[in-house]
Amino acid sequence: MRLLISLLALWMLAAPTPVHAADITSVPAGLNSEAVQAFKRGLELHKAKAWKDAIVEYEHALALGGRFPEAFNNLAYCYRKVGMVDKAIDLYRVAIALRPIFVQAHDYLARAYLTKGDKDAALHEYEIVRRLDQKLAVCLWAAIQHNDPDYHDMPWGSSMAPVPVVPAGAMLSAALL
Amino acid sequence: MRSPALVLIRLGPAIIFIIHGYLKLFGGLHDQTVALFLTVNLPNPELTAWFIGALELVGGVALLVGIFVRPLALLLAVEMAIAIYKVRLPQGFVGAWEFEFTLLLLLIGLAATDGRVGGVHNDHVVHTPKN
Numbered sequence: 001m002r003l004l005i006s007l008l009a010l011w012m013l014a015a016p017t018p019v020h021a022a023d024i025t026s027v028p029a030g031l032n033s034e035a036v037q038a039f040k041r042g043l044e045l046h047k048a049k050a051w052k053d054a055i056v057e058y059e060h061a062l063a064l065g066g067r068f069p070e071a072f073n074n075l076a077y078c079y080r081k082v083g084m085v086d087k088a089i090d091l092y093r094v095a096i097a098l099r100p101i102f103v104q105a106h107d108y109l110a111r112a113y114l115t116k117g118d119k120d121a122a123l124h125e126y127e128i129v130r131r132l133d134q135k136l137a138v139c140l141w142a143a144i145q146h147n148d149p150d151y152h153d154m155p156w157g158s159s160m161a162p163v164p165v166v167p168a169g170a171m172l173s174a175a176l177l
Numbered sequence: 178m179r180s181p182a183l184v185l186i187r188l189g190p191a192i193i194f195i196i197h198g199y200l201k202l203f204g205g206l207h208d209q210t211v212a213l214f215l216t217v218n219l220p221n222p223e224l225t226a227w228f229i230g231a232l233e234l235v236g237g238v239a240l241l242v243g244i245f246v247r248p249l250a251l252l253l254a255v256e257m258a259i260a261i262y263k264v265r266l267p268q269g270f271v272g273a274w275e276f277e278f279t280l281l282l283l284l285i286g287l288a289a290t291d292g293r294v295g296g297v298h299n300d301h302v303v304h305t306p307k308n
Contacts (some may be wrong), residue, residue: 096216097268098267098268099216100212100213100216100264101209101212101213101216106212124215127215128212128215128216131208131209131211131212131215132208132209132212132275136232
């Protein structure tokens with residue numbers, strides 16, 4: 001009986017956990033304030049699409065010990081935007097190593113592979129995104145279909161942009177991959 | 178004689194594995210688990226995710242009630258070793274993305290394979306009567 005009660009309590013503890021898209025603007029607690037300030041300056045420049053200046057600030061944040069997934073991901077995004085795709089891919093991989101189910105990093109990495117013309121690698125990343133964020137996956141699939149890395153690129157996450165209309169047949173073939 | 182302290186050590190990972198196994202199987206974390214396995218290039222990620230969820234749930238219950246502790250603890254320890262190698266090692270030992278927790282589960286799992294952390298079968302197998 002005690003065992004049954006224990007198992008019931010565990011079952012109640014293990015309530016389903018919703019999957020939320022990561023916020024690429026978040027900063028982990030416990031970082032030194034200079035690194036946080038540099039990261040936030042980087043974010044402002046990033047939002048203003050001042051890619052080169054944002055790179056300087058993100059690099060500064062990393063040098064000050066702000067080695068968290070969002071910093072690597074955002075830096076990679078800026079490098080991709082200035083055409084340094086190989087560097088961006090390396091940084092996305094670091095972000096993903098730190099947080100393996102970082103959905104935006106997978107999305108952007110797929111787009112970086114698309115830029116390099118590596119569609120197989122992009123589709124592998126798409127498979128991961130499809131498991132984590134359906135809305136983002138629809139946008140990424142549209143980008144792959146259009147062979148355009150910037151197509152429905154959402155720098156601030158899936159909640160910030162409209163979802164493209166994708167033909168049902170295209171989504172079915174995506175699901176069957 | 179079974180030490181209550183050692184039984185408590187067995188129950189810690191039992192609770193952790195039951196909750197994690199349940200979440201992977203029934204708690205809506207299956208897709209996240211598959212995504213993780215795709216990320217670290219584990220073979221057959223879909224099937225592996227179901228297997229790992231079942232292993233954690235069944236292994237956790239086994240640790241809780243003390244049956245088949247040795248083989249299941251060994252399997253769970255192997256799982257933790259793979260988790261450290263494939264996922265946790267690049268994240269460092271301490272900090273927000275540490276592998277210390279996984280290492281702890283691995284070591285307790287290995288300790289449980291010794292057979293002296295309690296359990297119905299272990300008592301019969303390991304402890305020979307004194308003359």
